[in-house]
Amino acid sequence: xxxxxxxxxxxxxxxxxxxxxxxxxxxxxxxxxxxxxxxxxxxxxxxxxxxxxxxxxxxxxxxxxxxxxxxxxxxxxxxxxxxxxxxxxxxxxxxxxxxxxxxxxxxxxxxxxxxxxxxxxxxxxxxxxxxxxxxxxxxxxxxxxxxxxxxxxxxxxxxxxxxxxxxxxxxxxxxxxxxxxxxxxxxxxxxxxxxxxxxxxxxxxxxxxx
Amino acid sequence: xxxxxxxxxxxxxxxxxxxxxxxxxxxxxxxxxxxxxxxxxxxxxxxxxxxxxxxxxxxxxxxxxxxxxxxxxxxxxxxxxxxxxxxxxxxxxxxxxxxxxxxxxxxxxxxxxxxxxxxxxxxxxxxxxxxxxxxxxxxxxxxxxxxxxxxxxxxxxxxxxxxxxxxxxxxxxxxxxxxxxxxxxxxxxxxxxxxxxxxxxxxxxxxxxx
DNA sequence: TAGATTGTTAATCGATTAACAATC
DNA sequence: TAGATTGTTAATCGATTAACAATC
Numbered sequence: 001x002x003x004x005x006x007x008x009x010x011x012x013x014x015x016x017x018x019x020x021x022x023x024x025x026x027x028x029x030x031x032x033x034x035x036x037x038x039x040x041x042x043x044x045x046x047x048x049x050x051x052x053x054x055x056x057x058x059x060x061x062x063x064x065x066x067x068x069x070x071x072x073x074x075x076x077x078x079x080x081x082x083x084x085x086x087x088x089x090x091x092x093x094x095x096x097x098x099x100x101x102x103x104x105x106x107x108x109x110x111x112x113x114x115x116x117x118x119x120x121x122x123x124x125x126x127x128x129x130x131x132x133x134x135x136x137x138x139x140x141x142x143x144x145x146x147x148x149x150x151x152x153x154x155x156x157x158x159x160x161x162x163x164x165x166x167x168x169x170x171x172x173x174x175x176x177x178x179x180x181x182x183x184x185x186x187x188x189x190x191x192x193x194x195x196x197x198x199x200x201x202x203x204x205x206x207x208x209x210x
Numbered sequence: 211x212x213x214x215x216x217x218x219x220x221x222x223x224x225x226x227x228x229x230x231x232x233x234x235x236x237x238x239x240x241x242x243x244x245x246x247x248x249x250x251x252x253x254x255x256x257x258x259x260x261x262x263x264x265x266x267x268x269x270x271x272x273x274x275x276x277x278x279x280x281x282x283x284x285x286x287x288x289x290x291x292x293x294x295x296x297x298x299x300x301x302x303x304x305x306x307x308x309x310x311x312x313x314x315x316x317x318x319x320x321x322x323x324x325x326x327x328x329x330x331x332x333x334x335x336x337x338x339x340x341x342x343x344x345x346x347x348x349x350x351x352x353x354x355x356x357x358x359x360x361x362x363x364x365x366x367x368x369x370x371x372x373x374x375x376x377x378x379x380x381x382x383x384x385x386x387x388x389x390x391x392x393x394x395x396x397x398x399x400x401x402x403x404x405x406x407x408x409x410x411x412x413x414x415x416x417x418x419x420x
Numbered sequence: 421t422a423g424a425t426t427g428t429t430a431a432t433c434g435a436t437t438a439a440c441a442a443t444c
Numbered sequence: 445t446a447g448a449t450t451g452t453t454a455a456t457c458g459a460t461t462a463a464c465a466a467t468c
Binding site for chain 1: 217220221223224225227228251252287288289290294296302303304306307308310311315317318356357380381382383387389394395397399401402403404405406407408409410411412413414415417418
Binding site for chain 4: 035052053062
């Protein structure tokens with residue numbers, strides 16, 4: 001169990017988990033081989049084994065992996081043993097979509113939503129009442145929510161994040177297009193929709209030429 | 211102008227562009243230095259210069275870059291010279307959010323939306339009428355849309371993508387949690403919201419330990 | 421010219437890959 | 445045992461970094 005795990009490896013663990021869950025649904029059988037998992041993820045089998053080996057040994061040489069045990073192991077590695085509480089800040093298009101999305105995903109649960117628009121504060125989205133963004137810190141701390149989705153305009157993002165950090169949030173999924181400053185014990189993941197679209201246009205242009 | 215550009219470099223060009231646009235708004239001045247751009251992006255200045263040098267020389271030694279010229283250069287590099295037509299497939303939470311988001315972004319324009327739910331087909335979202343997903347190919351080809359957003363359930367994604375490819379789409383922003391098979395001249399970018407959340411939980415767990 | 425910042429190079433760092441020894 | 449697949453190693457590949465020569 002090494003100390004520094006490539007981020008790509010952690011991402012792939014998440015992919016493996018999803019594949020295994022699909023395999024379970026398809027009655028794939030109890031024994032799973034790195035070759036099959038690799039095929040499903042469109043990668044090579046040595047990557048699968050390399051990734052898993054960062055965290056221990058999970059298979060039997062000459063045989064393969066026990067589907068159910070591997071699934072549980074990956075869940076444990078990723079920390080998906082209990083439901084995670086999520087707060088959503090910014091109830092525009094993206095924020096609303098995330099609330100809807102997370103309601104249909106198990107493993108995560110939206111426990112609060114915030115906005116600074118008086119028109120929205122007090123209204124409900126599903127079971128969640130929209131709270132005033134000035135109260136992010138106390139409400140988040142009270143609920144013990146560890147994860148936050150930030151879907152506010154870029155120029156408000158850092159202010160919101162400061163409040164979340166004070167409210168003891170440890171992980172942030174950020175849709176705002178600015179780099180966020182957070183303490184060392186808080187991690188941020190960036191979803192940069194505009195950047196992704198621009199990378200697409202770059203690739204389209206490039207391939208047209210070659 | 212080298213042949214293979216790191217993907218990270220292209221992503222950063224998009225960041226630079228955004229920073230420059232913010233600087234323009236803040237009346238930053240006409241001359242821009244790699245040091246300042248780097249600071250804004252929270253990276254080091256040699257990365258900025260290295261990234262730009264893949265595509266040519268844009269600055270003046272001892273002086274810096276002309277803000278406006280650099281902006282235009284990056285736009286040209288990324289292929290952002292004209293509005294790009296986008297079709298959105300899947301009008302659920304995410305699809306709807308993307309339609310809303312793109313309506314407020316210039317450079318991209320949603321020209322069609324598709325779903326396979328009879329309840330939704332024929333309805334409108336803003337100015338866009340929701341079309342039947344069986345007609346993806348002819349409608350997309352007709353509109354000459356090069357980019358598609360795929361926001362359908364995972365098990366429908368590949369089918370939808372096949373239709374888009376037939377309709378001459380060249381770039382796909384995919385929110386479905388499956389690897390997509392596309393021809394060489396089509397690029398796919400993956401937005402894996404669930405994976406991002408799982409990477410967050412992994413990081414949270416890890417940092418708590420250390 | 422002197423001062424400054426770019427563009428580029430070489431060294432470092434880290435991830436991926438492929439091959440194979442270990443072993444069920 | 446023979447056959448098979450894992451876990452791990454060494455080699456390759458590619459990106460980042462830092463330093464500096466070029467030059468405005």
